[in-house]
Amino acid sequence: MxxxxxxxxxxxxxxxxxxxxxxxxxxxxxxxxxxxxxxxxxxxxxxxxxxxxxxxxxxxxxxxxxxxxxxxxxxxxxxxxLTFPREMLQGLLDMPLIHATKNPMRILTETDMYLLDIPTVTEFGLNIPMEKVTFAQAREMPKVVQVSMRCATVEEAQAMTAKIREKYPDIIGNINRNYVDLNLKEAxxxxxxxxxxxxxxxxxxxxxxxxxxxxxxxxxxxxxxxxxxxxxxxxxxxxxxxxxxxxxxxxxxx
Known part of the structure; x- marks a missing residue:
C-alpha cells in the first residue's frame, strides 16, 4: 500500500x-x-x-x-x-496587533469556523456563509485549533507571524500566499x-x-x-x- x-x-x-x-x-x-x-x-x-x-x-x-x-x-x-490552551488563545486575541487589525479574521474549532466581527472593507475570500462572533465570544470558545487572517500582502503575513512568535514561540504561522493560519507549532x-x-x-x-x-x-x-x-x-x-x-x-x- x-x-x-x-x-x-x-x-x-x-x-x-x-x-x-x-x-x-x-x-x-x-x-x-x-x-x-x-x-x-x-x-x-x-x-x-x-x-x-x-x-x-x-x-x-x-x-x-x-x-x-x-x-x-x-x-x-x-x-x-491540537487545540489551543485557553490562556494562550486569550493572550493571542488580546495582542494589540490582533485586536486592532482591519484584516478579516476567522476562528476555527475542530469542526466549525466563525468570522470575527471586526470593521474591515476586505472580504476573507471564501464563498461560504459564516456566523460572526465578537472578540469576547472568541476568547471563550472551546477546542479552537486555528486563527486565520487574510493580509494585504505576503510580506505583511510574514511580519505578523514574526511578531506573534516573539511572544508565543509555541504558535506557528502557516503562510499560503497572503493568508496566514495561526496554529500550535506542531500543527x-x-x-x-x-x-x-x-x-x-x-x-x-x-x-x-x-x-x-x-x-x-x-x-x-x-x-x-x-x-x-x-x-x-x-x-x-x-x-x-x-x-x-x-x-x-x-x-x-x-
Missing part, C-alpha cells in the same frame, strides 16, 4: 477553478490499486467538506485539516487534534501526516506528498515530495519532481 497526500488549493484544485475531472479519475484508479489517498490542507473540516460535496465521485480515505491540527478518517470522525502538514500514520497504524511502502506553496514545504522536504508546474520556483527546487497535475503524479507512481 502507498499513501498519497495532496494540498488542495493551488495543487489538487487550481486557484479559482474546479477540481479537474482527470484528477478525480486518477484518484479512483489509485484507490482501486489498493492505495490510500487524502487531502492535506490549511482549510478547516467544515470548509474542505463544503468543497468536497461538489464532487460526489471523490472519496478521500482521510483528511489532514487546519495544516495538520485536525485529522479525520473517511467518515469524518476526528482521529486526533504542520509534515507532522500531521506523521500523526496520521501513528494513529491509523498504516505502514505504507512510500508516501507521496504534493503541494505548491510555503505551508507545503516542510512536508515536501521531509517526504521527498513533489510539486506542480504552477508552483513557485522555491517549491520546484525543493521537490523531487514537478508534475503537470496531481493526477499525473498519481498515475506515474501507481
Amino acid at each position: 502507498k499513501l498519497a497526500a495532496t494540498d488542495f488549493d493551488g495543487t489538487f484544485c487550481p486557484i479559482q477553478q474546479p477540481v479537474p475531472q482527470s484528477n478525480i479519475e486518477a484518484v479512483k484508479t489509485w484507490q482501486a490499486a489498493g492505495h490510500k489517498f487524502g487531502i492535506c490542507t490549511g482549510r478547516g473540516l467544515s470548509l474542505i467538506d463544503f468543497e468536497l460535496k461538489k464532487y460526489p465521485d471523490l472519496h478521500p480515505d482521510y483528511l489532514v485539516c487546519n495544516n495538520g491540527a485536525v485529522i479525520v478518517n473517511e467518515q469524518k470522525e476526528i482521529l486526533t487534534s 504542520n502538514k509534515r507532522d500531521g501526516l506523521r500523526r496520521l500514520l501513528a494513529v491509523t497504524k498504516w505502514q505504507p511502502e512510500d508516501v507521496f506528498f504534493i503541494g505548491d506553496d510555503q505551508n507545503d514545504l516542510p512536508a515536501v522536504e521531509y517526504f521527498r515530495g513533489y510539486t506542480v508546474e504552477t508552483a513557485q520556483p522555491f517549491m520546484k527546487e525543493a521537490a523531487r519532481a514537478v508534475y503537470p497535475s496531481v493526477g499525473d503524479m498519481l498515475l506515474r507512481n501507481i
Whole structure:
C-alpha cells in the first residue's frame, strides 16, 4: 500500500477553478490499486467538506485539516487534534496587533469556523456563509485549533507571524500566499501526516506528498515530495519532481 497526500488549493484544485475531472479519475484508479489517498490542507473540516460535496465521485480515505491540527478518517470522525490552551488563545486575541487589525479574521474549532466581527472593507475570500462572533465570544470558545487572517500582502503575513512568535514561540504561522493560519507549532502538514500514520497504524511502502506553496514545504522536504508546474520556483527546487497535475503524479507512481 502507498499513501498519497495532496494540498488542495493551488495543487489538487487550481486557484479559482474546479477540481479537474482527470484528477478525480486518477484518484479512483489509485484507490482501486489498493492505495490510500487524502487531502492535506490549511482549510478547516467544515470548509474542505463544503468543497468536497461538489464532487460526489471523490472519496478521500482521510483528511489532514487546519495544516495538520485536525485529522479525520473517511467518515469524518476526528482521529486526533491540537487545540489551543485557553490562556494562550486569550493572550493571542488580546495582542494589540490582533485586536486592532482591519484584516478579516476567522476562528476555527475542530469542526466549525466563525468570522470575527471586526470593521474591515476586505472580504476573507471564501464563498461560504459564516456566523460572526465578537472578540469576547472568541476568547471563550472551546477546542479552537486555528486563527486565520487574510493580509494585504505576503510580506505583511510574514511580519505578523514574526511578531506573534516573539511572544508565543509555541504558535506557528502557516503562510499560503497572503493568508496566514495561526496554529500550535506542531500543527504542520509534515507532522500531521506523521500523526496520521501513528494513529491509523498504516505502514505504507512510500508516501507521496504534493503541494505548491510555503505551508507545503516542510512536508515536501521531509517526504521527498513533489510539486506542480504552477508552483513557485522555491517549491520546484525543493521537490523531487514537478508534475503537470496531481493526477499525473498519481498515475506515474501507481
